[in-house]
Amino acid sequence: MRKLRLLVLLSVIIITTTLCAKSFDEMISKAVKLYDEGKYQEAAELAEEAFRVGDPSMDHYYNIACCWALAGDKDNALKNLSKSIEAGWLDVDWMQEDSDLTILHGDERFDELVTKVQKILDELEQGLPTEHNELAIIELPEPAYNSDTSIEKALKERRSIRKYNDEPLSISEISQILWAAYGITKPIKDAPAFLRGGLKTAPSAGALYPLEIYVVAGNVTDLPAGVYKYNPEVHKLIKIADGDKRTELYKASLNQDWVKKAPASIVYSAVFSRTTDRYGKRGREKYVCMDLGHSAENIYLQAVSLNIGTVAIGAFYDTKVKVVVNMTNEEEPLYIMPLGKI
Numbered sequence: 001m002r003k004l005r006l007l008v009l010l011s012v013i014i015i016t017t018t019l020c021a022k023s024f025d026e027m028i029s030k031a032v033k034l035y036d037e038g039k040y041q042e043a044a045e046l047a048e049e050a051f052r053v054g055d056p057s058m059d060h061y062y063n064i065a066c067c068w069a070l071a072g073d074k075d076n077a078l079k080n081l082s083k084s085i086e087a088g089w090l091d092v093d094w095m096q097e098d099s100d101l102t103i104l105h106g107d108e109r110f111d112e113l114v115t116k117v118q119k120i121l122d123e124l125e126q127g128l129p130t131e132h133n134e135l136a137i138i139e140l141p142e143p144a145y146n147s148d149t150s151i152e153k154a155l156k157e158r159r160s161i162r163k164y165n166d167e168p169l170s171i172s173e174i175s176q177i178l179w180a181a182y183g184i185t186k187p188i189k190d191a192p193a194f195l196r197g198g199l200k201t202a203p204s205a206g207a208l209y210p211l212e213i214y215v216v217a218g219n220v221t222d223l224p225a226g227v228y229k230y231n232p233e234v235h236k237l238i239k240i241a242d243g244d245k246r247t248e249l250y251k252a253s254l255n256q257d258w259v260k261k262a263p264a265s266i267v268y269s270a271v272f273s274r275t276t277d278r279y280g281k282r283g284r285e286k287y288v289c290m291d292l293g294h295s296a297e298n299i300y301l302q303a304v305s306l307n308i309g310t311v312a313i314g315a316f317y318d319t320k321v322k323v324v325v326n327m328t329n330e331e332e333p334l335y336i337m338p339l340g341k342i
């Protein structure tokens, strides 16, 4: 009898949760539609109602703050903005640029929230290492220098792919992708330090190579879950953190599902000073991102020949990605590229 009661109770909980989840999603979709139609007050009220039956995220709170601000209700806008920050919202630049929140500019309560977020960001940045602890050195298999996929086929078939199957990746595939991204193709003996071993698969302004490449691995055969930094000079991986960080990376990348589901992700960062010390503003505004584009396109093309899907992701919280990957404080994250079999 007790068992039966428990089963009935569980069924009721499951059914109620499913119904609530559904109505939450439905209400939020309707609220988004109302927002698009410029009916901000109605959108905000409906979203508040949805919040009572569902589990709002930091984005939900942020968006409803926008609705209230556009409806002219500063108090409710600030209340939801504050909840959004409590739930993890850290995009302080966007908070200040977002025209939806213009009504809050100049309000000291808004300034306090900006200061609060900036403080959280500063603390996170201060916790970043100046150099990495090398937990292990992983030898990578020699990459292949030929395949049946012509460059024309790879160009024709290249696509951003966001759905992968459950198969793990192999360490050979990771090795091949890393080599394509930044592997050495012309070793230079006694080369100056900035060359880091020689010329690479991707061109770089002044051969200054500002990029760093990480692998966030979760389901790769012969590569334990962890965060690894690529050393192109010796074509090896350096383990810098233990454990599967894919869910954290997914949260840092605005909940883009493909980041959580991919067996591994490449994360690019750049040490801008390597390029800006020589090229100044031109280096910052143009060259580093041009370098990134060359390298990332190599990954896209190499992925085609390996039957791997990937997508270049630029939308994420910089500081959160830095923390998840354990980047040094001189680096800025640029792209996340999930990798998975298709």
Ligand SMILES: Cc1cc2nc3c(=O)[nH]c(=O)nc-3n(C[C@H](O)[C@H](O)[C@H](O)COP(=O)(O)O)c2cc1C
Pocket: 158, 159, 160, 161, 162, 256, 311, 312, 313, 314, 315, 316
């Ligand atoms: C700078 C940049 C940032 C991007 N950011 C994202 C992103 O955050 N999430 C995503 O799913 N796709 C992102 N993409 C991929 C584009 O959506 C994709 O390239 C575009 O839709 C064209 O599709 P294709 O790459 O298949 O030709 C980004 C692409 C670039 C070049």
